Amino acid sequence: MRTQLTHHVARLFAGDLSAFGGPATDEAVAGHIRAEQMSLVLGYSVGIMLANACNASVLAIALWQSPDRILALIWAVVVAGAAIVFGLQSHASRRITKPQFVSRRAMHRLVRNAFVLGAAWGIVPVAFFADASTGGQLVITCLCSGMLAGGALAFATIPIAAIAFTAPIFVGIAICLSRNGDLAFLLIAFLVVVYGSVLLRGVFVNSFGFARRVMRQIEAERTVRQDPLTLLPNRIAFNETLDGTLKRLALSGEEFAVLLLDLDRFKEVNDRFGHPAGDQFLVQVASRLQRCTRAAEHVARIGGDEFALVMANLARPEDALEIAERFVASFSEPLLIEGCEIVGATSVGIVLAPRDGNTPLDIMKNADAALYRAKKAGPGTICFFEEEDDKASRDRKALQTDLAGAVARDELFLVFQPFLDLGNNRITGFEALLRWQHPLRGLVPPSEFIPIAEETGLIHEIGEWVIRRACATLADWPEDIRVAVNFSAAQFHNASILQTIVQALADAKVAPHRLEIEITESMLLSKYGSAASILNALLELGATVALDDFGTGFSSLTYLRKLPFSRIKIDQSFIRDMLVQPDCAAIVKSVISLARDLDIDVVAEGVETADQLEYLRQINCDEVQGYLIGRPVSADGVQVLLNSKKLRAIFAA
């Protein structure tokens, strides 16, 4: 009971409006409201104190003829002096940036000061009114009412301070008037009570409205800076933190690190399990990441699956590495989403300021470059920024620009790599592989420019060119030879791809069954995408579909049920190792027997040695592809290869 009472009193004196029936707030918000209240009062402070000093002098002059003049003079000097000192002090403290939080204790001090000043004025009617001349009494009356109104105005947002200031003046007036039985004084007393209650009522209404406005503003600022999904700070908040930290770097040389995170394979999770599950995934990841940081620092979500952290006041770069390692380790346990265990991972790029940059632009650009290298190295990699990254990222930009004009400048061409059927030792077709002859760099490998084309959307234009060229070349080949064309997942996000393929086949006048579409598993993941429906339409048309690089992705056998594939292409990494690693051989063997049961053909990619070929023959692989059979060759080379009898001789059993 007692503690409750003290608590209430403490709130009351801290200006907490809920003590007066105003809006209830938690301490953080209350502190923010106090900061706003305080800043308003400090804004008036010079004016208030000047008015006090001025009024005190006026009183001293008015009472010059009265017997109390020495006392009045001392009073006036003390009040005016104190007012000037207070005024200068608060003016000085206002120049420092406005705080976001003001403690209860600071508010208690303000209320106490208001009371002391109010009490000084409350003394005036008690001490000087009775012996003053009529003129003096008039001046005292005016000054006291003026102080009441001025105090209410100055403390209009802090009722407790307004009360602390005005109450002693009211009491002083009451004592002074009660000593005298005059009817006029009673009327004045009545007026003072009416004024006072009107003023206080005004103060309450105003302060409640003020507090609500501040709360709305806090809420609005919070939502602007918060990611609604994960409730982490968003990009805006992150940029502000980065700016603030850069300012401290400039002022005091305080070093810091920025960690940039990108979730590995988040897109696949999203596509495979759907967006609601993807959202859940992000929420859980966010809370895991947040648990890894130092207490006062917050991970921000700055993009779809990108997170970032500013580590201020960095003593050693190892501290940044330690947090990055914690981020990576936080994925060691799978996440449980809608009853499924999903394995996540993150890559991290780290920049150190000022070493790697001292502007937001440089820092983020370099963090991006470090992250890019980390991502390339595989899930869960951490990379500090290095000068090389900067060069690499500029290089990438340049390549991007050049690629945009590559189709128009006719720098792209196709090469074709044969498939050999092991059953009858016959070439059954060719895979079209894209090449880019860069005017300065020479031949750029597809592993370098296809990802850029996918990122920039150029893949649509390039892919269209590939399918047209592949079909046109196919028209010159014998009827029983097929062409296989690689497609990126991104190409299937654009439904017009179907029309493009149909048109390319029609223009080249080739039968659709001679075209094979090579896709990777990741393309089948999309629950919402149009990939499956486009592929089905192509199958209906008579084209065939092969599953490329089998074994490198999620490798779920359930994909084999999603579409009537004609072929599985076992990734070259398995073929390379199958004769040295028994588990690779086991995988290759079982994929072949599984495919046989499902009535799907198998192509072994990357066959380089005669031993590999022999082994594949033994385990009844249908077709092989690789440098041993033939490297990718130009369209002219295809004709030579098809005409050569030599090939048959070499691979005949």
Ligand code: C2E
């Ligand atoms: P992929 O579809 O798996 O193509 C097979 C890759 O393995 C080709 O590399 C080929 O030259 C290489 N290769 C073939 N036989 C051997 C061998 O015996 N040993 C070794 N070490 N490698 C062999 P390439 O031409 O550099 O293409 C790389 C990847 O780029 C392709 O992998 C494919 O995913 C992509 N790509 C190529 N052309 C296109 C295209 O037109 N469109 C799209 N979207 N992607 C393409």
Ligand code: MG
């Ligand atoms: Mg391929």
Ligand code: MG
């Ligand atoms: Mg492949």
